[in-house]
Amino acid sequence: MTGAHKTGAAEPALTIIIADDHPLVREALGQALRQAMTGVEVVGAADLDGARAALDARESVDLLILDLDMPGMDGFAGLAAVRSSHPAVPVAIVSSTREPATMRRAIEFGAAAFVPKSAAMETIASALQSVLDGEVWLPPEMEGGDTAMPDDFARRISELTPQQLRVLTLLSKGKLNKQIAHELSVGEATVKAHVTAILKKLGVRSRTQAVIAARHFSV
Incomplete structure (x- = not known):
């Protein structure tokens, strides 16, 4: 930055x-x-x-x-x-x-x-x-029920933008924000904003939960 x-x-x-x-x-x-x-x-x-x-x-x-x-x-x-x-x-x-x-x-x-x-x-x-x-x-x-995946999780994933899906895919591969920023040719602040938006759309609280869900749905 x-x-x-x-x-x-x-x-x-x-x-x-x-x-x-x-x-x-x-x-x-x-x-x-x-x-x-x-x-x-x-x-x-x-x-x-x-x-x-x-x-x-x-x-x-x-x-x-x-x-x-x-x-x-x-x-x-x-x-x-x-x-x-x-x-x-x-x-x-x-x-x-x-x-x-x-x-x-x-x-x-x-x-x-x-x-x-x-x-x-x-x-x-x-x-x-x-x-x-x-x-x-x-x-x-x-945080009650924090580990439970929403019933409509597949729909929530489908509502991610193409760039948010790319960020989620790279998160699933264990990439850090800095590595994702380099791969997508954007700033780290932009990656952080995407991650925050992804968590909100998926209804989860952490990157780890987002990754577990993404792997479950083969994103």
Whole structure:
């Protein structure tokens, strides 16, 4: 992933935007990310407009963290707007609510994770790392029946785009994101976006489950 920064220092390995109207929350999340990941640049924003400005100002952003209740969000409208304008950037919702219906709706509107603010910082950092790896994350209590394949799995596979099918096939062969990006002549961010979309369409939570299902259906 190429960056646009031209400084004497080494460029950050990851750029993460944290958008929350509470400064202490931004600081705590930023500290947790810096402790869990090396070479991370954390950019803060206090509202949705600030988050979108930070996205527009950078050539490459690896993750956007959004508070569902901050100014400008208007429920899920803000999430949908960001996903529409920056589809390659994964979005993680970090919110004080633990309502299962709200969590599911967030995923339906394009979020790659819904992480309760009440979770331990280690759990939050682990969840965000899962998103960076291209997976979908929800709290453990939302994972009931996680290993079961949906009854209409064949139909779900048929709804994948040709490029998503190619990515899933390469995942099934054990290829890493970097290898898939090279083989398809696209960026790693694009591959991650495809993987996230594949997991959502197939109704699974991890790359491993997607691969098991793909092999079962001989994709």
